[in-house]
Amino acid sequence: MMFSVGLDHYLILSAILFCIGLVGVITQRNVIKLIMCLEIMLNAVNITLIAFSQYITPTLLTGQIFAIFVMVVAAAEVAVGIAIVFSIYRSRESVDMENFNILKW
Amino acid sequence: MLDLIFYLLAVIALAASIAVIMVRDIFRAALCLIMLFMSVAGFFLLLHADFLAIVQVLIYVGAISILIIVAIMLTRDARHGLPLDNYKYWAGAVGLLLLIALAYGILNTTFTLPGTAPLEQTIQPIGQQLFGNGYVLPVEIAAVLLLSAILGAIAVLRDK
Numbered sequence: 001m002m003f004s005v006g007l008d009h010y011l012i013l014s015a016i017l018f019c020i021g022l023v024g025v026i027t028q029r030n031v032i033k034l035i036m037c038l039e040i041m042l043n044a045v046n047i048t049l050i051a052f053s054q055y056i057t058p059t060l061l062t063g064q065i066f067a068i069f070v071m072v073v074a075a076a077e078v079a080v081g082i083a084i085v086f087s088i089y090r091s092r093e094s095v096d097m098e099n100f101n102i103l104k105w
Numbered sequence: 106m107l108d109l110i111f112y113l114l115a116v117i118a119l120a121a122s123i124a125v126i127m128v129r130d131i132f133r134a135a136l137c138l139i140m141l142f143m144s145v146a147g148f149f150l151l152l153h154a155d156f157l158a159i160v161q162v163l164i165y166v167g168a169i170s171i172l173i174i175v176a177i178m179l180t181r182d183a184r185h186g187l188p189l190d191n192y193k194y195w196a197g198a199v200g201l202l203l204l205i206a207l208a209y210g211i212l213n214t215t216f217t218l219p220g221t222a223p224l225e226q227t228i229q230p231i232g233q234q235l236f237g238n239g240y241v242l243p244v245e246i247a248a249v250l251l252l253s254a255i256l257g258a259i260a261v262l263r264d265k
Contacts, residue, residue, distance in 0.1 A: 012212075022196075022203065033131055035176075036125055036134060036173060037126065043141065043145045053154075059221060061230055065231065074169070089179075
């Protein structure tokens with residue numbers, strides 16, 4: 001059976017997901033929600049990598065291995081990011097981005 | 106049939122990702138994010154990436170969403186939600202422009218598809234590539250990265 005949904009469909013879908021995540025990263029004021037939007041963007045990139053791996057190099061699996069490394073970095077990023085959010089929350093009692101201006105000069 | 110599943114998953118993924126941004130209650134936003142992760146795992150299954158689908162469910166649905174929910178429960182004013190920023194229209198315009206540019210680039214590129222059949226099972230080839238075929242050093246670096254991330258999180262959160 002032929003699968004008529006092609007590479008373009010997956011690329012357009014992941015482009016839409018990436019743009020939704022980007023809009024969320026720009027507009028959200030809650031830091032935890034901002035991390036969630038970052039995860040949306042990383043998932044969109046993973047869909048792109050695996051779609052390319054499937055359609056362009058079906059037997060080499062390079063894109064899938066790249067996606068595994070993206071997942072590893074995403075897990076590390078969430079762990080460190082939420083630790084930093086907790087650490088600032090202890091001193092500021094807030095998760096609003098407006099109050100996270102400790103590094104602002 | 107597979108087309109129908111693709112479009113169904115696409116509708117679920119887009120609705121869930123828009124809900125993550127729009128829903129004010131952050132706990133519901135986290136549940137929508139979990140739904141997005143599950144639908145992305147469905148896309149991986151459609152793309153014959155069975156190992157990646159399992160890893161997606163394990164890492165994203167199992168670990169990262171639990172971390173995010175714990176973070177929501179430990180921060181007090183997070184439940185009520187915060188209003189969006191003032192420049193949400195500018196952000197929407199930027200996102201729409203980027204989407205138009207990306208779609209223009211995608212639709213005007215002709216990819217050379219080899220047409221060979223994809224691998225039926227990917228777990229064994231991925232294992233052979235990761236540990237035998239030039240990716241050993243990146244795997245070790247990833248292990249060191251995860252260890253340093255754990256140590257960094259502990260060091261940041263330790264009582265002074």
